Amino acid sequence: DGGITQSPKYLFRKEGQNVTLSCEQNLNHDAMYWYRQDPGQGLRLIYYSQIVNDFQKGDIAEGYSVSREKKESFPLTVTSAQKNPTAFYLCASAPLAGSDGYTFGSGTRLTVV
Amino acid sequence: GENVEQHPSTLSVQEGDSAVIKCTYSDSASNYFPWYKQELGKRPQLIIDIRSNVGEKKDQRIAVTLNKTAKHFSLHITETQPEDSAVYFCAARSFVASYDKVIFGPGTSLSVIP
Numbered sequence: 001d002g003g004i005t006q007s008p009k010y011l012f013r014k015e016g017q018n019v020t021l022s023c024e025q026n027l028n029h030d031a032m033y034w035y036r037q038d039p040g041q042g043l044r045l046i047y048y049s050q051i052v053n054d055f056q057k058g059d060i061a062e063g064y065s066v067s068r069e070k071k072e073s074f075p076l077t078v079t080s081a082q083k084n085p086t087a088f089y090l091c092a093s094a095p096l097a098g099s100d101g102y103t104f105g106s107g108t109r110l111t112v113v
Numbered sequence: 114g115e116n117v118e119q120h121p122s123t124l125s126v127q128e129g130d131s132a133v134i135k136c137t138y139s140d141s142a143s144n145y146f147p148w149y150k151q152e153l154g155k156r157p158q159l160i161i162d163i164r165s166n167v168g169e170k171k172d173q174r175i176a177v178t179l180n181k182t183a184k185h186f187s188l189h190i191t192e193t194q195p196e197d198s199a200v201y202f203c204a205a206r207s208f209v210a211s212y213d214k215v216i217f218g219p220g221t222s223l224s225v226i227p
């Protein structure tokens with residue numbers, strides 16, 4: 001998966017539940033990102049982290065939480081406060097400062113049932 | 114806040130014709146502009162990128178041009194093929210000492226008709 005792995009590929013959530021999406025990279029990248037993608041829309045930034053134990057809110061952080069305890073891992077929790085969580089979630093990583101673009105994971109499709 | 118606009122939202126071309134997608138950005142600090150291709154159900158893949166000190170970059174059938182003064186950049190695909198059909202995203206990224214931020218355009222759905 002190009003050095004960045006997301007799991008699971010498909011996830012179903014009952015209303016009121018919290019669920020956690022996994023993102024792991026072995027590229028030694030400092031920066032990691034979570035995006036949400038809805039049909040017909042672009043990539044909207046949820047959270048990002050440039051260094052271990054530090055992360056910043058993106059444009060649509062409400063109802064989500066993250067942690068960055070290890071450089072290679074950046075899990076995203078979709079909480080019950082997120083009222084419309086059905087979407088495709090993409091994790092990405094990048095060198096903190098370099099000429100490369102992002103490397104994306106293969107995504108997790110979350111559906112509320 | 115900063116944003117990236119992208120046009121058109123959908124584009125259909127005949128196989129062999131050229132396709133052009135245009136983007137504008139608002140953050141004058143942006144200095145790196147990647148383009149991604151996303152096939153249905155798959156992850157976005159970087160196809161070409163350009164830095165702000167370069168006006169044009171070409172890689173086989175794909176080229177990107179940048180007009181920093183006007184804050185717009187464009188993707189050009191020549192001799193299009195059916196496998197070029199996908200959603201294309203432009204992005205503008207800033208490398209400023211204390212933050213690293215990328216803003217994506219809303220995407221262009223390209224259909225190449227055989």
